[in-house]
Amino acid sequence: DTGVSQDPRHKITKRGQNVTFRCDPISEHNRLYWYRQTLGQGPEFLTYFQNEAQLEKSRLLSDRFSAERPKGSFSTLEIQRTEQGDSAMYLCASSRGQGEITDTQYFGPGTRLTVL
Amino acid sequence: GQQLNQSPQSMFIQEGEDVSMNCTSSSIFNTWLWYKQDPGEGPVLLIALYKAGELTSNGRLTAQFGITRKDSFLNISASIPSDVGIYFCAAVHNTGKLIFGQGTTLQVKP
Numbered sequence: 001d002t003g004v005s006q007d008p009r010h011k012i013t014k015r016g017q018n019v020t021f022r023c024d025p026i027s028e029h030n031r032l033y034w035y036r037q038t039l040g041q042g043p044e045f046l047t048y049f050q051n052e053a054q055l056e057k058s059r060l061l062s063d064r065f066s067a068e069r070p071k072g073s074f075s076t077l078e079i080q081r082t083e084q085g086d087s088a089m090y091l092c093a094s095s096r097g098q099g100e101i102t103d104t105q106y107f108g109p110g111t112r113l114t115v116l
Numbered sequence: 117g118q119q120l121n122q123s124p125q126s127m128f129i130q131e132g133e134d135v136s137m138n139c140t141s142s143s144i145f146n147t148w149l150w151y152k153q154d155p156g157e158g159p160v161l162l163i164a165l166y167k168a169g170e171l172t173s174n175g176r177l178t179a180q181f182g183i184t185r186k187d188s189f190l191n192i193s194a195s196i197p198s199d200v201g202i203y204f205c206a207a208v209h210n211t212g213k214l215i216f217g218q219g220t221t222l223q224v225k226p
Binding site for chain 2: 004031033035040041042043044045048055056091093095097101102103104105106107108109110112
C-alpha cells in the first residue's frame with residue numbers, strides 16, 4: 001500500500017492569510033481523520049469523514065476551519081484568517097472504517113504550519 | 117475533554133536498559149494503542165490491544181491492557197539507540213477517533 005500522503009510538508013504564512021492543506025489517504029480507506037499537534041503534546045482530534053460525509057467535528061475546529069472530502073478520496077483542510085495560535089502540526093490519518101474493532105488508523109507525515 | 121495521563125514525561129537511559137511507561141484514564145476504553153513518533157513525522161503504530169488483561173509483544177516491545185480498561189503499560193527491553201523518539205499511548209473512542217496521551221520522550225545513550 002502507498003501510505004497516507006500530505007501536502008505541503010511545511011507552510012509558513014503571515015497572520016491573516018488563508019492556508020489549505022491536502023491529505024491523500026490509503027487507497028480504499030473509507031475513513032479519514034484530521035488531528036492537530038502542538039509542540040510537546042499528543043495529537044488532538046479535529047474532525048473525521050466516513051467517505052464524503054463529515055461525521056464529527058471537535059470544538060477545537062472554530063468557524064475559521066473547514067474540511068472537505070468531496071469525492072470520498074482526498075481531503076482538504078482550510079484555515080481562514082490564520083492566527084499565531086494556529087501554528088501546529090496538522091496530521092491526517094485514514095482507516096478502512098468497516099466497523100471492525102481492529103480498524104487501524106495510519107498517519108501521514110503531517111503538515112507543519114508556522115504563522116508569523 | 118477526555119484525556120489520557122501518560123508518564124513519565126521523559127526518560128534518559130543507557131543503551132541496553134529496559135524501559136517502562138504507562139498511561140491512565142478516568143474513562144473506560146475498549147481499545148488501547150501505542151504509537152512512536154520521530155521528529156517531523158507522523159505517529160507509527162507499535163502495538164494494539166483489544167482485550168482487557170491482554171499482554172501483547174512486538175519484538176522487544178511488550179504492552180498490556182489493564183484489567184480495569186482504564187490503563188495500559190508499554191515496556192521496551194534491551195533498548196538500542198534507534199528506540200529514541202516520542203512514545204504515545206492512545207485510546208479509541210466509541211466514535212473511532214483517537215485520544216492521545218501527552219507522550220514520553222525517550223533518549224538512549226550509547
